[in-house]
Amino acid sequence: MKAGRSAWVRQQAMTARDTAVATWRSSEGWRQATAAKVLRRLRRHRWFVGVFGVGALLRLVTMLGYRPALWFPDSYTYIVTVFHLRPDLVRPAGYSFFLKLLQPFQGFAAVTAVQHLLGLATGVLIYLAARRVPRWAATLAAAPVLLDAYQIELEHLLVSDALFTFLVVAAVVLAIRRRLTWRTALAVGLLLACASLTRTVGQPLIVVLCAWLLLRRRIALAGITAAAALLPVLAYGLWFHATYDRVGIVGANGVFLYARTMSFADCGTMDPPPDLAVLCDPRPPEDRPPSQEYIWAKDAPLVKLPDITFSEANDDLAGRFAMLAIRSQPLDYLGSVLSELARTFTLGRPVYPDAEIYAYYEFPVKPPAPPGRYPAQVGAEFAQKYEKGPIGTAIVEPFAGWMRAYQDVVRLPGTVLLVLLAVPLAVAIRRRSYQGAWLLPWSTAWVLLLVPPAVAEFDYRYTLPAVPLACLAAALSTRRVT
Numbered sequence: 001m002k003a004g005r006s007a008w009v010r011q012q013a014m015t016a017r018d019t020a021v022a023t024w025r026s027s028e029g030w031r032q033a034t035a036a037k038v039l040r041r042l043r044r045h046r047w048f049v050g051v052f053g054v055g056a057l058l059r060l061v062t063m064l065g066y067r068p069a070l071w072f073p074d075s076y077t078y079i080v081t082v083f084h085l086r087p088d089l090v091r092p093a094g095y096s097f098f099l100k101l102l103q104p105f106q107g108f109a110a111v112t113a114v115q116h117l118l119g120l121a122t123g124v125l126i127y128l129a130a131r132r133v134p135r136w137a138a139t140l141a142a143a144p145v146l147l148d149a150y151q152i153e154l155e156h157l158l159v160s161d162a163l164f165t166f167l168v169v170a171a172v173v174l175a176i177r178r179r180l181t182w183r184t185a186l187a188v189g190l191l192l193a194c195a196s197l198t199r200t201v202g203q204p205l206i207v208v209l210c211a212w213l214l215l216r217r218r219i220a221l222a223g224i225t226a227a228a229a230l231l232p233v234l235a236y237g238l239w240f241h242a243t244y245d246r247v248g249i250v251g252a253n254g255v256f257l258y259a260r261t262m263s264f265a266d267c268g269t270m271d272p273p274p275d276l277a278v279l280c281d282p283r284p285p286e287d288r289p290p291s292q293e294y295i296w297a298k299d300a301p302l303v304k305l306p307d308i309t310f311s312e313a314n315d316d317l318a319g320r321f322a323m324l325a326i327r328s329q330p331l332d333y334l335g336s337v338l339s340e341l342a343r344t345f346t347l348g349r350p351v352y353p354d355a356e357i358y359a360y361y362e363f364p365v366k367p368p369a370p371p372g373r374y375p376a377q378v379g380a381e382f383a384q385k386y387e388k389g390p391i392g393t394a395i396v397e398p399f400a401g402w403m404r405a406y407q408d409v410v411r412l413p414g415t416v417l418l419v420l421l422a423v424p425l426a427v428a429i430r431r432r433s434y435q436g437a438w439l440l441p442w443s444t445a446w447v448l449l450l451v452p453p454a455v456a457e458f459d460y461r462y463t464l465p466a467v468p469l470a471c472l473a474a475a476l477s478t479r480r481v482t
Contacts, residue, residue, distance in 0.1 A: 076379020189228025254319025
């Protein structure tokens with residue numbers, strides 16, 4: 001009896017062992033098959049993997065060379081909103097919400113790391129969206145956002161552009177999918193809402209993407225996208241109204257448009273009423289400073305008025321002056337906008353609007369000076385609270401030097417961007433067909449390039465969000481994609 005029981009136990013043990021061995025071998029085989037499958041895919045997309053790897057390495061070198069982040073004048077305002085959570089008069093609070101989400105990680109190194117990841121993710125989105133074209137073309141389309149030195153430097157700045165670019169590219173990539181569902185339309189709308197609350201230039205993109213869905217005869221989906229995009233913006237507008245008793249999501253539209261018109265406004269031609277005449281500049285346009293100086297310079301006509309520059313009364317006054325200037329000198333306004341837009345497409349990179357702002361877009365040799373303006377000084381105090389320690393930028397060699405040398409060589413010239421934007425239109429004219437997936441990223445890129453010169457002024461960092469979309473449009477136009 002005992003012998004039989006022992007044999008049975010041994011048999012069960014052997015069976016269990018054999019089962020375990022078979023399971024292990026099966027799992028090992030599964031792992032090997034999975035690894036082989038991954039390797040095949042990597043080899044299939046080896047050119048993109050190589051470019052992506054270089055882009056990731058460049059961002060790692062940047063983080064090693066400039067610790068933990070680079071600062072821009074706007075950075076301090078964003079930090080203030082993190083701790084005093086209310087709408088800002090000059091810019092929406094979307095980027096401040098982004099910083100608030102990352103606050104538990106206790107440091108700006110986490111912020112720049114996430115922004116670099118967003119830059120890499122943007123490159124992946126462009127490559128995936130262009131997968132219907134040859135892989136080399138898709139890789140070229142993704143290369144600028146992955147490798148451009150100014151793109152990498154912008155991601156390391158504490159500004160909203162890296163986040164904004166990712167949100168817009170994600171919305172466009174979803175919208176050009178062949179198979180669209182209500183969930184896709186909802187996601188597109190929410191991405192547009194986040195983009196609009198990160199930078200106001202995102203608002204006209206809601207119209208562009210809804211028009212695209214209507215063009216594809218997806219009327220219901222266009223309605224879903226519009227609702228998903230507008231409801232959060234309207235909710236933010238209610239918050240703004242409750243805070244300032246003003247309509248809108250910012251309180252600076254009139255001020256910025258006034259500064260834009262001061263590049264050409266002639267009060268002799270405009271004949272403004274006395275209340276607007278206080279904003280005139282007697283100097284001829286060619287002797288005037290860049291437009292931004294009419295917002296921030298202490299001797300600017302608007303800044304010298306009572307109350308803060310962005311008060312409701314001053315913003316309304318500036319807006320009425322700007323509209324009078326545009327109505328009185330429409331051709332001068334158009335010429336000024338085109339002149340500013342033309343700066344986007346220069347082969348070189350001349351200093352503009354001034355040496356101070358221009359320097360913020362270059363990897364620095366020495367740490368930047370502490371903030372000078374009072375609002376920025378207040379923001380610096382809150383930044384120390386965010387960092388839980390001293391703030392600043394530690395420049396570590398040789399990594400910083402490598403990135404400075406790289407930036408001297410690798411960038412996308414503005415003339416190349418113009419060629420990329422011309423390619424889809426040239427192909428469409430040749431084929432006599434103006435529809436296709438290229439149309440949405442192409443039109444979105446143009447809106448991103450046109451709006452800042454029309455309502456504010458040209459700035460180098462405003463052109464970068466349009467680059468991946470222009471590259472995507474050029475790639476998609478090479479095939480008949482619908």
